[in-house]
Amino acid sequence: MNQPIIQIKDLYKSYPSKSGLAVALEHINLDIYPGEIFGIIGMSGAGKSTLVRCINFLEKPTSGTVIFDGQDLSTLSRKELCKARQSMGMIFQQFNLLMQRTALQNICFPMEIAGTKKEQAIARARELLKLVDMENKEDAYPSQLSGGQKQRVAIARALATNPKVLLCDEATSALDPKTTRAILNLLKDISKRLGITVIIITHEMAVIEEICQRVAIIDNHVIAETGTVADVFSRPKEEATKRLVYPEERKLPDFRSAHCYRLIFDGTAAKEPVISNMIMECKTPVNIVAADTRVIEGETFGQMIIQIPDEVNQVNLQRILVYLENKHISVEEVSECLNLS
Amino acid sequence: MLEFIMSLCATTAQNGQMILENTGISIYIVLLSTLFSYLFGIPTGIILVVTAKDGIHPMPVFNQILGVIVNLLRSVPFLLMIFMIMPITMVITGTSFGPNATIVPLVFSAAPFVARLIESSLREIDFGVIEAAQSMGASNWQIITKVMLPESGPSLLVGAAIAATTILGYSAMAGVLGGGGLGDVAIRYGYYRYEKPLMYICIILLVIITQIVQEAGLRISVKSDKRLH
Ligand SMILES: Nc1ncnc2c1ncn2[C@@H]1O[C@H](COP(=O)(O)OP(=O)(O)O)[C@@H](O)[C@H]1O
Numbered sequence: 195m196n197q198p199i200i201q202i203k204d205l206y207k208s209y210p211s212k213s214g215l216a217v218a219l220e221h222i223n224l225d226i227y228p229g230e231i232f233g234i235i236g237m238s239g240a241g242k243s244t245l246v247r248c249i250n251f252l253e254k255p256t257s258g259t260v261i262f263d264g265q266d267l268s269t270l271s272r273k274e275l276c277k278a279r280q281s282m283g284m285i286f287q288q289f290n291l292l293m294q295r296t297a298l299q300n301i302c303f304p305m306e307i308a309g310t311k312k313e314q315a316i317a318r319a320r321e322l323l324k325l326v327d328m329e330n331k332e333d334a335y336p337s338q339l340s341g342g343q344k345q346r347v348a349i350a351r352a353l354a355t356n357p358k359v360l361l362c363d364e365a366t367s368a369l370d371p372k373t374t375r376a377i378l379n380l381l382k383d384i385s386k387r388l389g390i391t392v393i394i395i396t397h398e399m400a401v402i403e404e405i406c407q408r409v410a411i412i413d414n415h416v417i418a419e420t421g422t423v424a425d426v427f428s429r430p431k432e433e434a435t436k437r438l439v440y441p442e443e444r445k446l447p448d449f450r451s452a453h454c455y456r457l458i459f460d461g462t463a464a465k466e467p468v469i470s471n472m473i474m475e476c477k478t479p480v481n482i483v484a485a486d487t488r489v490i491e492g493e494t495f496g497q498m499i500i501q502i503p504d505e506v507n508q509v510n511l512q513r514i515l516v517y518l519e520n521k522h523i524s525v526e527e528v529s530e531c532l533n534l535s
Numbered sequence: 536m537l538e539f540i541m542s543l544c545a546t547t548a549q550n551g552q553m554i555l556e557n558t559g560i561s562i563y564i565v566l567l568s569t570l571f572s573y574l575f576g577i578p579t580g581i582i583l584v585v586t587a588k589d590g591i592h593p594m595p596v597f598n599q600i601l602g603v604i605v606n607l608l609r610s611v612p613f614l615l616m617i618f619m620i621m622p623i624t625m626v627i628t629g630t631s632f633g634p635n636a637t638i639v640p641l642v643f644s645a646a647p648f649v650a651r652l653i654e655s656s657l658r659e660i661d662f663g664v665i666e667a668a669q670s671m672g673a674s675n676w677q678i679i680t681k682v683m684l685p686e687s688g689p690s691l692l693v694g695a696a697i698a699a700t701t702i703l704g705y706s707a708m709a710g711v712l713g714g715g716g717l718g719d720v721a722i723r724y725g726y727y728r729y730e731k732p733l734m735y736i737c738i739i740l741l742v743i744i745t746q747i748v749q750e751a752g753l754r755i756s757v758k759s760d761k762r763l764h
């Protein structure tokens with residue numbers, strides 16, 4: 195690939211705290227290339243926001259360098275830095291729109307800052323509203339918009355000054371799954387159409403899987419792993435990655451003190467794989483302890499004993515019992531699990 | 536009761552000219568004092584917010600010193616302020632008497648109060664919005680003029696109504712300077728000459744003006760606030 199648009203070299207960031215220094219980022223190295231959608235994922239408190247804020251120098255790194263589009267940001271004067279930031283749009287979890295301005299005025303805001311002529315700014319803002327599919331909302335105030343609509347306006351605003359990079363800090367974390375998908379698709383579309391580099395910060399794997407090409411896993415203030423999304427998620431090498439990919443390490447249900455139920459099939463049961471359907475429907479694992487059933491002329495007769503793990507709550511238990519009843523299977527609780535007589 | 540109302544009417548008829556004149560003086564004093572208090576209070580309030588530890592241009596030591604000065608001025612009782620700054624009043628207005636001489640101590644007392652009002656309004660803004668402006672390359676001056684002030688507009692308006700009514704209350708005390716105005720009349724006639732009806736009329740007028748200013752401030756604020764629509 196060509197020259198990286200963003201190069202982070204050996205970046206450290208620490209904050210003064212009561213007990214000396216609190217490290218937020220350590221030994222961060224990243225190369226991000228033009229046009230790619232790059233994900234940074236990690237648990238809460240890992241340092242993601244700090245990292246993204248170091249990229250546009252909202253936060254000054256304690257040491258290390260950030261090179262954006264060929265310029266080392268630490269060498270820039272305040273004025274030059276402001277100029278450089280106009281080439282980096284940013285969107286946030288809480289949208290951060292100006293509440294006293296309309297959608298159109300919000301999008302004009304970065305152009306006012308950059309000194310764009312008013313008519314020109316308005317024309318561009320209208321164009322952008324169209325791009326984010328909000329052209330009929332130009333006079334709406336943020337308080338009149340839904341979360342997804344606010345984020346669309348925020349995206350349009352971030353694009354107003356024709357940035358090369360779009361930084362997204364948990365941009366979909368305040369949105370419902372459907373809106374999240376729509377916003378992610380919009381970002382993908384924008385990246386493709388405008389050739390913008392997008393950096394996605396998130397704590398959700400699904401977001402990365404949906405649109406990112408490459409991903410960095412940040413864990414406990416360091417980057418644990420970097421690579422293509424397919425590689426990293428299908429063959430996680432590091433502990434931290436595994437923790438993300440397999441959240442809450444699937445515990446096997448504890449059947450030791452399980453409740454046992456006897457199911458009686460009297461030939462009237464529905465002709466379907468009742469038990470596996472029940473498991474899928476009720477999302478509860480059951481253990482088949484013993485079964486003595488046979489199929490006679492397409493009807494099932496006999497009985498079966500199943501165990502339902504102890505940690506299954508009353509609601510789910512009830513669902514199972516109702517489910518079986520609807521399938522014409524009579525159920526009775528039994529105390530001794532291995533008693534099939 | 537009827538008798539009381541009758542006496543108020545009679546007094547009003549007799550002193551109509553004077554009441555009108557002093558209502559005008561009250562409004563003049565309050566308007567100018569509020570204006571000058573804001574002239575000094577706005578920059579001070581902004582500086583208090585901007586230079587705070589978590590502000591956009593932290594200067595903690597300076598901020599502390601400024602905070603102490605503001606608090607010192609605020610803790611001087613108004614009556615004492617009048618006498619304390621008498622020399623300054625003389626220099627500025629050339630007199631220690633009359634409406635203009637009242638305005639100077641009013642501004643000294645109200646400006647620090649206004650500064651705190653402005654400070655608290657500006658602090659209501661979500662820092663995320665300021666951060667967004669920074670991410671777009673806004674300078675601190677642009678953040679103050681294009682984000683902090685416009686975004687806290689409705690809250691500033693409520694503050695202005697509170698400031699004006701508070702100043703109106705203070706201005707009554709300025710009667711000791713013969714400053715004129717409704718408060719002055721109420722004290723001179725009601726307290727010193729036992730002309731109770733005239734005093735009541737002045738008080739009623741003060742209450743009405745306070746109500747109008749307060750209510751108008753609140754309504755304009757609500758109407759201008761785009762967060763509530
Ligand atoms: N301004 C700050 N002052 C002190 N500590 C901070 C500051 N910002 C972040 N931190 C600390 O840095 C760490 C990383 O925070 P952050 O980057 O916000 O994490 P994330 O976005 O991954 O949840 C946290 O431990 C947090 O407490």
Ligand SMILES: [Mg+2]
Nearest residue numbers: 242243244364
């Ligand atoms: Mg964060």
